[in-house]
Amino acid sequence: MSNSSKDSSDPNMLVSVNPAYQLKEVEFSLRKVGCKAIVCPTQFRTQKYCDMLTQICPEIESSTPGDIRSARLPDLRSVITLGNRQPGMFHLEDVMQAGSSQYMQQLQDLQKKLSCDDPINIQFTSGTTGAPKGATLSHHSIINNAQFVGNRLGYNWRPHIRVCLPVPLYHCFGSVGGGLCMALHGVSLVFPSAGYDGKANLAAMESERCTVIYGTPTMYVDMVNHPDLAKHDLSSVETGIMAGAPCPPELVKKVIYVMGIKEITIGYGTTENSPVTFFSSPTDNLERKCETTGYIIDHLEAKIVNPTTGEVVPLGMTGEIMIRGHCVMKGYWGDKDKTEECITKDRFYKTGDIGSMDAYSYLKIEGRIKDLIIRGGENIYPAEIEQFLHTHSKVKEAQVVGVEDSRLGEEICACIKLVDGEVCTAEEIKAYCKGQMAYFKIPHYIIFMTSYPITTTGKIQKNKLRVVAEKQLGLKDK
Incomplete structure (x- = not known):
């Protein structure tokens, strides 16, 4: 994906987006950087990228390729697909055939403006605030x-x-x-x-x-x-x-x-x-x-x-x-x-x-120092998952920790307090998460608790919570 400033003559930047992102994550990322052009396959495995984009921007289907006008992604103008042709989108072949000496000259002119300190790549990494x-x-x-x-x-x-x-x-x-x-x-x-x-x-x-x-x-x-x-x-x-x-x-x-x-x-x-x-x-x-x-x-x-x-x-x-x-x-x-x-x-x-x-x-x-979970090389911050779990009607409080895993290094464990009188299963929580966040962020373990280890000032001690969770799951000797 590429992003540029409002001035179309300025250099573009590559914006790298995780292909496992779900709808909300994709929309947030594209809006955040003011993405002007997207390059993507029609789909890969279970992810249907063109369908996702038309859900975010239904205006695409009635747009002229290169002149998309979307309310939710106001900066977006072009989508270039590598798969089947789609309404309102360019195909990669169209872009390749449009090449001419005119554009080569533009590239050469652009090179003269470049500075080594210019931004060239935006890489998304999860934040402790959840976004x-x-x-x-x-x-x-x-x-x-x-x-x-x-x-x-x-x-x-x-x-x-x-x-x-x-x-x-x-x-x-x-x-x-x-x-x-x-x-x-x-x-x-x-x-x-x-x-x-x-x-x-x-x-x-x-x-x-x-x-x-x-x-x-x-x-x-x-x-x-x-x-x-x-x-x-x-x-x-x-x-x-x-x-x-x-x-x-x-x-x-x-x-x-x-x-x-x-x-x-x-x-x-x-x-x-x-x-x-x-x-x-x-x-x-x-x-x-x-x-x-x-x-x-x-x-x-x-x-x-x-x-x-x-x-x-x-x-x-x-x-x-x-x-x-x-x-x-x-x-x-x-x-x-x-x-x-x-x-x-x-x-x-x-x-x-x-x-x-x-x-x-x-x-x-x-x-x-951070609560960062590293699952198979993917950096995952608990706050993002916790905030989503709190949207479930039966969840009173949720804390997410990383627990030991021999293959992935760490797995995600959600420690959940339920609303008084509610009954819930781990399968119900996982089903709620599916399709709402990238698969690698969905908790592998769900533990229902009535209390968390806390400090004297009421702050949750996640290091102790991790130990409790690992013992309860049989991952450590009690």
Whole structure:
């Protein structure tokens, strides 16, 4: 999807939208950025994108392509579809055939106006207030990130690099680490399947003789535990990246010893930081790969501070991780207050994560200040789900926590207090959520409670609630 300012001569920006978003999430995101043009398939799997757009903007069907006028999306003018032709929408073939030297001249004129500090990409990340926030990234931030990630992996000297890329392109991991590395370093990308498929990853690595594999920890869990793993020849795979969620040491060891990827690397970052800020070297020893997330990316600054005082703590001590440099986003699109909450006046980004650094800048993550749940690499904030659950007539109060899961890292658990006298089932709650939020946000576990652990001031203690939930679900020893 692309978005531009009111002035059509200004550069456009790519707005990456999660294809699992449901109607409300899509409308919010498009309105937030003032989206002028949308590029999408007619449908993918169960998601019917053109139908969703006509539900939001019924005016599309009676519009002339390129001149949509919608009450709910007032900035939208064009929809370009890759599937069947639809009323009021361009087909990709129409756009390709319309190309001429006139437009090439426009592009060349536009290049002269571009600055490296201009925004080029808006990546949505869920917010603690429940609404997605648009992290606005510049040319400077994403180009440098791809350059230095590629350099550390050896893309500047390894011959015939072929990257197996099962991670989604609507996240920075795939778009920057994959797409931009292809453009900057000339590496080949192999897309194993249209949608995620663990077995397809193994097949693609073997058939295409891939030398690099990207994945979240969940993806590596699937590959390591696949019953056909031993049947696939992965001898061509030299290195890879595991990132997007905490990487369990035992999983790292299995990737090295079972899959044979001895030069696997570990990365840490956030969407707001374009995304990688710490990254290990392919030649790091086993201890560093298992116990740390690598060392600081070139030309970035990092500091560990006391979350209360903001003072830098001694080496090896824990505190909040803060980042400054080329990677830091310009801000959250159209949200000055949220931007000022997480970027200091001297341009340090407050990650909200707790960790420690050694003298060589290797980072060890200890936990999170935020209530963020990371489910299979997807960042999920409980507030968004809690607010929706509160719209159910039988729900008196809802608290959402992440509980341990061996495959996904964390699963979503909703701890619900019912209205007095009401009776409800877990299936009823899940059915209520279906179609109203992305599938990965729907709670996997539903627990009905009569009270929550609280502080003396009445604040809910989510760390204790998580322990209670895991015990009740039998995920931890009582």
